[in-house]
Amino acid sequence: MRAWILRTIAPYRTQLALLLGIQLLIAGLVAVQPIFFQRLVDSLMEGEAVSLPSFIALSAALGAVFLCVAAAQGAGGYVAALFSSDLLRRLQVSFFEKTAQLPLTYFRRHSAGEFFTRFNHDVGQAQSFVANVVPTFIREGVTATALIVVLAWFCPWQLVATAVLVSAISTALAVLCHRILGRYAESQRAGWGEINRQFDETVRGIDTIKTFGAEERRTQQFENETARFRSVSVDAGRTVALFSPTIDLVTRLGGLALVVIAYAMISGGTLRIETFVLFFFCSALLQGSVTEMIQLYTQMPPQLVGIGNLASFFLEEEEDAARSDVEEGSARIDRSLPIEFEGLEFSYPGGRELYGGATLSIPARSITIVQGPNGSGKSTLINLLLDFNRPTAGTITIGGQPLSKFSRKELRTQISVVTQYHHIFHDSLRENLRIAKPGASDEELLDALDQVGMTDFVANLPCGLDQLLDSSGKVISGGERQRICIARLLLRASPILVLDEPWSNLDEHAAQVLTQVLGRLRARCTVIVIAHHADRLGLRADRWMLLGSGGLERSGLPERRVRFPAA
Numbered sequence: 287m288r289a290w291i292l293r294t295i296a297p298y299r300t301q302l303a304l305l306l307g308i309q310l311l312i313a314g315l316v317a318v319q320p321i322f323f324q325r326l327v328d329s330l331m332e333g334e335a336v337s338l339p340s341f342i343a344l345s346a347a348l349g350a351v352f353l354c355v356a357a358a359q360g361a362g363g364y365v366a367a368l369f370s371s372d373l374l375r376r377l378q379v380s381f382f383e384k385t386a387q388l389p390l391t392y393f394r395r396h397s398a399g400e401f402f403t404r405f406n407h408d409v410g411q412a413q414s415f416v417a418n419v420v421p422t423f424i425r426e427g428v429t430a431t432a433l434i435v436v437l438a439w440f441c442p443w444q445l446v447a448t449a450v451l452v453s454a455i456s457t458a459l460a461v462l463c464h465r466i467l468g469r470y471a472e473s474q475r476a477g478w479g480e481i482n483r484q485f486d487e488t489v490r491g492i493d494t495i496k497t498f499g500a501e502e503r504r505t506q507q508f509e510n511e512t513a514r515f516r517s518v519s520v521d522a523g524r525t526v527a528l529f530s531p532t533i534d535l536v537t538r539l540g541g542l543a544l545v546v547i548a549y550a551m552i553s554g555g556t557l558r559i560e561t562f563v564l565f566f567f568c569s570a571l572l573q574g575s576v577t578e579m580i581q582l583y584t585q586m587p588p589q590l591v592g593i594g595n596l597a598s599f600f601l602e603e604e605e606d607a608a609r610s611d612v613e614e615g616s617a618r619i620d621r622s623l624p625i626e627f628e629g630l631e632f633s634y635p636g637g638r639e640l641y642g643g644a645t646l647s648i649p650a651r652s653i654t655i656v657q658g659p660n661g662s663g664k665s666t667l668i669n670l671l672l673d674f675n676r677p678t679a680g681t682i683t684i685g686g687q688p689l690s691k692f693s694r695k696e697l698r699t700q701i702s703v704v705t706q707y708h709h710i711f712h713d714s715l716r717e718n719l720r721i722a723k724p725g726a727s728d729e730e731l732l733d734a735l736d737q738v739g740m741t742d743f744v745a746n747l748p749c750g751l752d753q754l755l756d757s758s759g760k761v762i763s764g765g766e767r768q769r770i771c772i773a774r775l776l777l778r779a780s781p782i783l784v785l786d787e788p789w790s791n792l793d794e795h796a797a798q799v800l801t802q803v804l805g806r807l808r809a810r811c812t813v814i815v816i817a818h819h820a821d822r823l824g825l826r827a828d829r830w831m832l833l834g835s836g837g838l839e840r841s842g843l844p845e846r847r848v849r850f851p852a853a
Contacts, residue, residue, distance in 0.1 A: 287593070287594060287597040287598075287601070290596075290597045290600055290601055291593065291597065294373075294376075294377075295416065297376075298369055298372075298373070301365060301368065301369045302369070302416075304365055305362060305365050305366060305369065305417070305421050306421055306424065308358050308361055308362040308365065308421075309362060309421045309422065309424055309425035309428075310424070310425065310428060311354075311358050312355055312358045312359060312362070312425055312429075313424075313425045313426070313428035313429040313432065314428075314432065315351050315354055315355045315358070316355060316429050316571060317428075317429055317432035317433055317436065317571075318351065319348070319351055319567070319571070320433070320436065320564050320567035320568045320571065321436065321564065322344060322347060322348040322351060323348070323563065323564070323567045324560055324561075324563050324564035324567065325344055326341070326344045326345065326348060327560065327563045328560040328563075329341050329344060362421070366417040366418060366421070369416075369417050370413045370417045373412070373413055373416070373417070374409060374413060377409050377412070377596070378409070380600065381405060381599075384599065384600055384602075404595065405595075405596075405599070407592065408592035408593070408595045408596045409592075409596065410592070411588060411589040411591070411592030411593065412589070412592055412593045412596055414585070414589060415585075415586070415589035415590070415592075415593060419582050419585055419586060419589060422578070422582060423579055423582045423583075426575040426576075426578045426579045426582070427575075427579060429571070429575045430572055430575040430576060430579070433568045433571055433572045433575065434446070434450065434572065436564075436568055437449065437565065437568050437569070437572070440561060440564055440565075441561055441564065441565045441568070442551060442556065442557060442561075444547055444551070445544060445547060445548060445551075445557075445565050445569075448540065448543055448544055448547060449540075449544060449565075449569045449572065451540070452536065452537065452540025452541070452543070452544070452573075453572060453573060453576045455536050455540070456533050456536050456537050456540070456576070456580075457576055457579075457580060459529060459532060459533045459536065460529075460533055460580040460583075460584075461580075461583065462529070463525060463526070463529035463530075463533075464580075464583065464584045464587075466525050466529075467522055467525060467526070467584075468587055470518055470519075470521060470522040470525070471522075471587075471588070473518045474515065474518050474519065474522070477511065477514055477515035477518060478515065480511050481508070481511050481512060481515060484504075484507060484508055484511060485508070488504055488508070537573070544569065548562050548565070617687045617691040617692045617696070618692075618696065618700075619684055619685070619692065619696060619697075619700035619701070619781055619782065620685075620781055621650065621651060621781040621810065621811055621812070622650050622651070622685075623650055623684050623685030623781070623812075624647065624648060624649050624650045624684075624685065624812075625647075625648040625650075625671070625682075625683070625684050625782070625812065625814075626645075626646070626647055626648075626681075626682070626683045626684075626686075627641075627644065627645060627646035627647075627667075627670075627680065627681075627682055628645050628680055628681050628682075628683070629643045629644075629645065629679060629680035629681065630643065630644050630645070630646065630670075630677055630679070630680040630682070631643055631677060631678050631679035631680055632663065632666060632670060632675065632677045632678050632679075633678055639678075640662070640663035640666060641663055641680075641833075643679065643680065644833075646831060647829075648812065648814060648829065649812070649828060649829060650812050651808065651809060651810070651811065651812060652808065652812060652813070652828035652829060653804060653805075653807075653808050653813045653815065653825065653826070653827045653828050653829075654812075654813070654814050654815070654827065654828065654829040654830065654831065655815045655816075655817060655825065655827045655829075655830045655831070656814065656815070656816045656817070656830075656831045656833060657816075657817055657830065657831070657832050657833070658832060658833030658834060659834070662833040662834055663833055664786070664816045664833060665705070665786055665816060667814075667816065668703055668705065668784055668786060668816070670682060671689075671697075671701060671784065672697055672698065672701060672703065673689050673692075673694065673697055684782075699778075699780065700780050700781050700782060701780060701781075701782040701783075701784065702722070702774075702775045702778040702780040702782070702783050702784070703775075703783075703784045703785075703786070704768075704771045704772050704774075704775050704784070704785045704786065704788060705786045709771075710755050710756075710762070710767050710770065710771075711755070712754075712755070712756060713754070713755065714749075714751065714752050714753060714754055714755070715744070715747070715750075715751050715752070715753050715755055715770070716728070716731060716751040716752060718755055718770060718774075719731045719734065719735075719751075719770070719773060719774055719777060721774065722774035722775070722777045722778045723777040723778060726777055728751060730777060731751060731773075731777070732744065732751075734773040734774075734776045734777045735769075735770075735773050737773070737776055737803050738769040738770075738772050738773050738776070738796075738799060738800065738803065739769065739795070739796055739799040740766070740769055740770070740773065743766060763791075764791040765791040765792050765793060765796055767791070768788070768790070768791045768792060769792070769796060769800075772785070772788060772800065772803075776803070779810075779811075780811065781811050781812060782811060782812045782814070783807065783811055783812070783813045783814070784814045784816070785804075785813070785814070785815050785816065786816045787816065787817060788800060788815065788817075789817070801825050804825060805825070805826060808828070815827075
């Protein structure tokens, strides 16, 4: 984590040095203020003997100190704002770059909303820690140290020792309180995470909950979890209710003790009024610095947790780590290369073994249909082929070359996939298509849409290709979403096309159109169709495979059309 932090802030060495210098300047100016106050009060106590020019000079000097402190604080705030905004920009850009390099399994551990919300929160914590908390803590630490030196130099040791003792006791109590609250905070974070998880599951499964009338059950589960969360919050409140008045009482009693000691020393003639004035101002500033440092200290643990979360994310092993020794573009995929799965085995953590060491062969420039019941590993084949997941045994080759010889970019650009989840971005129809081919002209987009039977659909849109689509599916139906995704695949014109249950949301006419499109693609590329049931499709396939719970059960080269028994 330390290496990542140093690497992240390395470009900001100048800004951080300037920010630290400004804070040290403020600390020095604040620390000398009591001396000016003491001399000013001393000159006033001289009565008629006071020199007006001297008084004016002291007042002007003190005013100049105030102006310098204000100017330095403004400059520090400006530098911190510039640094924070640029750090935010860099981290957000790095976030999207890193996201593209992580395996799919990483994101299956989090819901999208929770993941990005936590990331933004952690970025905010990191910004505050580096730009505000650390410099301010250093400033107050230097200020407190300088004030103690001034007190020790000019004031009696009895007063200095009492002031330091009071500050030390109140600091120790505040640190102890914070550590106790830290343990409660961990429980609160865990409870809040569980509440977020239940809320996310409720939103995603609301149709199932309503279908089975399970609203009361989910409400009760949610109430049970929030009750535990509230219990921890109440315990934390009790701790604050105990420590806060105790710290305040110690501070007030310590102040009273200082007044008594000072009065006794002034009465005994061992303490001058001018010295007491200096002590009064120094001790007040010292207490303010100590209080500020305590408050900053209480902010550090959650901020350090946020920085740790960021470091863990950015240090997460990347998808290409296993093939880091492969040169970019060292192997290429073209339309003449067959695909081979040899001795294939795979299992998810805690799941059963798939494929049973099967050997699957997919010829180039052909249509291969892979059929099987749920759980037989049909869709997993896609993730294995794209190197999202790695087989536990066996090899996957394209044209005799293992997947490790292909860069991730080569695999993702030369193998186009339409999965069962057809995501439409909250953007125009044009931009939803151009995600497959950024430079595509409107003619190309319309041609791809025409091939999937969506010419009339586009013609009826109020804004045509500029029509804004909704990612939640309010503007278009499931079948239309699916056909848009297939149009993306056609725009890509990759050597290898993979379609996972492509007919699942299509009506009879649209299904026939898609069947015809796939038939025309046979001569141009390798088409892999994964289907649960394929007996009604009438698709002329060159090869078919039937996967079962034990692996490959049957494969063949049909003469005309695929006719599978119901699985």
